[in-house]
Amino acid sequence: MIKSGVTFLLLTFSVILWAQSTETTNTETLNLNKPERVEWFRDLGFGLFIHFSFDSQLGVVISHSMVGASEDYLNRYINELPKTFDPKDFDAKEIATLAKLAGMKYIVFTTKHHSGFCMWDTETTDFNITNTPYKKDLLDEYVEATREAGLAVGFYFSPEDFHFLHENGLEIRRTNINDIPPHLMKKYVELNELQTIELMAKYGDIDILFYDGGEGPLLEKCKQVAWELHPDVVITRGAMETPEQTVPGTTLSDPWEACLTMGTQWAYKPANEVYKTGTRLIEILVETRAKGGNQLLNIGPKPNGEVPEEQVNLLREIAAWNFVNGEAIEATKPWIIPNEENIWYTWKPKEKTLYAILTKQAEWPRGERREFVLKSVNATENTEVEVLGQSGKRVEYMSETNATTLFEQEENGLHISCVHAQRLYNNHKWNYPLVLKITNAQPAFTPPVVVTEEAEIIQSGGTNYIQFNGKIIEQGDQENLKVCFQYRPHFNPTKQPIPVEWKETKTMLINDEAFSIKLPVKNEKITYQYRLVLKHPKSTINGKIKSISLSAN
Structure with a gap:
């Protein structure tokens, strides 16, 4: 640690840096983070x-x-x-x-x-x-x-x-x-x-x-x-x-x-x-x-x-x-979509290794087999599937139970059958996500890219409406896409441990790049969160969450 002469050193650094710099204004935002x-x-x-x-x-x-x-x-x-x-x-x-x-x-x-x-x-x-x-x-x-x-x-x-x-x-x-x-x-x-x-x-x-x-x-x-x-x-x-x-x-x-x-x-x-x-x-x-x-x-x-x-x-x-599951978190990238309902994905593109993280699987008894369909994933001839942490060879005290992970590619997705085999707690319960490791995986489709635009408050015929606006940036490989918007009262995570469930507007078929859906609202003071939701045949794709505030007259 620097002790003697530190003030002189710091002031010297300061003079050098001031001399090298130009005056920074309130409107400038400096970003010199190196890409690597x-x-x-x-x-x-x-x-x-x-x-x-x-x-x-x-x-x-x-x-x-x-x-x-x-x-x-x-x-x-x-x-x-x-x-x-x-x-x-x-x-x-x-x-x-x-x-x-x-x-x-x-x-x-x-x-x-x-x-x-x-x-x-x-x-x-x-x-x-x-x-x-x-x-x-x-x-x-x-x-x-x-x-x-x-x-x-x-x-x-x-x-x-x-x-x-x-x-x-x-x-x-x-x-x-x-x-x-x-x-x-x-x-x-x-x-x-x-x-x-x-x-x-x-x-x-x-x-x-x-x-x-x-x-x-x-x-x-x-x-x-x-x-x-x-x-x-x-x-x-x-x-x-x-x-x-x-x-x-x-x-x-x-x-x-x-x-x-x-x-x-x-x-x-x-x-x-x-x-x-x-x-x-x-x-x-x-x-x-x-x-x-x-x-x-x-x-x-x-x-x-x-x-x-x-x-x-x-x-x-x-x-x-x-x-057990750290490799599904470290040095991973996003998959073509983040999730299919309660199955979340991370991806290592160089290794062509996909991780399907099975959340909301509470009370999965050890030795029980469950089946999942991954609609966004295609297997190849070199694909292998395993549950992280498990050998697939044995379930303790259940010698008759087959712990092998099975999979088969079908038209509607990759079907996987797996067993909760590993004993990690004495009571044989493990209410945490299991992770499927899928090697040599391929995307099953090209997802569209959608954007949640700014909403507007409008009046029509004496009624107040929120007009939700959205845009398709990339069509993907599917035509005649269906969209709706989801909305809920603004969620404050420091006061509410669990957010209020989303409500949905009507669903509409879209062909144009930009589109809108109107929602009648009460005359009240409230802030809503909202997002665009695209319903692709193989996945639901969410847009970015935004907020809009209503003020009572």
Whole structure:
């Protein structure tokens, strides 16, 4: 770690970078991610997010309690709360080992959240972890342990800094930097620049950066500095789509990374937390990979640094599934369609190996045979099919049971018959997706490409309507396609564990490139999610999910 002369070094870096750069405006968005590094990142597939800071002691939302807080609250939060922060039981090696078992290939740690509290030994502010009873540089421990485990190192960093705003007499808020005086704005940008230089200079080559928040020069300067110092770093948020708590409605060709909490809160929540099941987390991971994205699953350590038992248990639940089925997640690409109902696909095109992941198969008794028809898949003369993790030769204690996976290509699809054979739990139950590995597979059809367009609110004959609009970009190999739109009240994943079921409009036959369907709606204030649904004879193809808000008159 750099200690002596660090301020001079950082300022020198800063002068060089300012001299090399042109002024970044609020409207510019810099993206210097190298294509080969982006592909490397996409192959990683699954990562661990860690939200941890000194306010984990309270079990409140990380950082955001500062917005709208009283002066008394802020004074105690900034000046008193760090005095009792001592994550002495933070075990970076144990966390990295558990992440690796769960199939994760990278970890992203919160170096500085919106509060401005730095989890490393920084010379830019006293508001950092070395001025707590812990005293040490926790980030250094995280980096060393993550690298030792063979995982990629990622940093989360917030250019928004509530401590800086408060320190300079400015209102604490997430956005709207336009009313910050120019001399303070310059100081604000320089603070983030110096902190970025520290992070990129003190810990070796950083693989991934996740920037959360910041407008105009606050964010753009951080990105510019990071890429100048380490051109191979992959910036996710700030340079690619990173949906929170949700997965896009369709496969995206561009890189994306979804981030997800196990419960309802990012940082530690000691009371009233509601966790997703391990099965649900696995299903979300499967859907993410089938649609071409990365999944960043979050944990929030306790104030002493320990990972809550519930979160450890969920990671070990995922680890058991990954130990059997990890090859269906790592270094895969999307198939021609993401799914056929509850069967999701990932694909390794170079090997011509397809993975059919059988979700929603709860209560599949060991030794029971089930049959599936894969309409989007054609076998070849060299095709073989197996269930990952199983030899197909034996079911324990069931010597008369034939565990062989059988398959036959028929006109309506690839028919597969398989047995749940492997014993993984003592009670003989395994309520998680089984995975079929299909070698030398071929697509059974060329799917059309459809787009959900922006909907409109229109009036006709005294009635309000939502007019849903769609477009076919590529016809595929099928004519006279049928479409409808699905809609539902807007889903808030932090408040609703399970989304409301989709409703459908009428179905229509289309021949034109663009089309519309009108839905009468009540005069009420509500936000709807909607998507285009194309009903191909061999698959249902969903368009991207969009939203539209109605306002009551």
